Amino acid sequence: NAGVTQTPKFRVLKTGQSMTLLCAQDMNHEYMYWYRQDPGMGLRLIHYSVGEGTTAKGEVPDGYNVSRLKKQNFLLGLESAAPSQTSVYFCASSYPGGARAFFGQGTRLTVV
Amino acid sequence: QQQVKQSPQSLIVQKGGISIINCAYENTAFDYFPWYQQFPGKGPALLIAIRPDVSEKKEGRFTISFNKSAKQFSLHIMDSQPGDSATYFCAALFSGGYNKLIFGAGTRLAVHP
Numbered sequence: 235n236a237g238v239t240q241t242p243k244f245r246v247l248k249t250g251q252s253m254t255l256l257c258a259q260d261m262n263h264e265y266m267y268w269y270r271q272d273p274g275m276g277l278r279l280i281h282y283s284v285g286e287g288t289t290a291k292g293e294v295p296d297g298y299n300v301s302r303l304k305k306q307n308f309l310l311g312l313e314s315a316a317p318s319q320t321s322v323y324f325c326a327s328s329y330p331g332g333a334r335a336f337f338g339q340g341t342r343l344t345v346v
Numbered sequence: 347q348q349q350v351k352q353s354p355q356s357l358i359v360q361k362g363g364i365s366i367i368n369c370a371y372e373n374t375a376f377d378y379f380p381w382y383q384q385f386p387g388k389g390p391a392l393l394i395a396i397r398p399d400v401s402e403k404k405e406g407r408f409t410i411s412f413n414k415s416a417k418q419f420s421l422h423i424m425d426s427q428p429g430d431s432a433t434y435f436c437a438a439l440f441s442g443g444y445n446k447l448i449f450g451a452g453t454r455l456a457v458h459p
Contacts, residue, residue: 238389265445274355276435276451277390284445292446324389331441333380337389 236260240325240338247315247345255310255341257325265328266308267292267335268300270321277324283308284330315345349373350438352450359457365423367453369436372417376438381410381421382449384433393434394421426457 241256257266264285269277269292279292283302297319299311308327312319322342326335352369359365369379380395396403396410396419403410409422423430436450 267447269449274451276352277449279446279448282446293448326389326447328445328447330445332445333378333395333437333439333441333447334392335447337391339387339389 238338240341244342252313257308259327263327267326268310269324317345320345349448350450356454359426361459365426367421370418371438378439380437382435428457431457
């Protein structure tokens, strides 16, 4: 029973490099989310998706892109990483209208 | 501008005491108010949730109190235990249309034995 799986768990990037974070869920959830967690800022919504092929901007979308080509996967891309994107990134999924979002274990990203 | 404001940022409580965390929101379109608990190195997990047509919800030692007119809600942890030490996030949800779950800044709770 995997739930929500994030890949990778840790990554160090140099400024200007690109990378993709992968989120996979096996609960057949329609909705998926990407959050970033920073000290004192809580969890801030980057982008989200309400179904396969759809994406929408959250609170802090700048510098990120996402894709939802398959229902079970939600990809978060950083085209040109900046030190301000150093953070812990969480993916989550849920049923429509539900307050219960299931979170992955997080990806700790450091941009130097 | 945070849509959900949470306080305090950190809280220290003695074992057996009551932990109280407060949240306030502005947007009356929110229609579901969950609380999440996060242990170090883990993702947040749903603890308890309430809808705005209910003033209080209790699950074991955890209680949500909701004041719709004041646009405030709070989490009370009765008989706090060291195992409750974690970060707690309040959140608010637009469940209609696009399902957006917005979180507060979090409260780091430490329960001392």
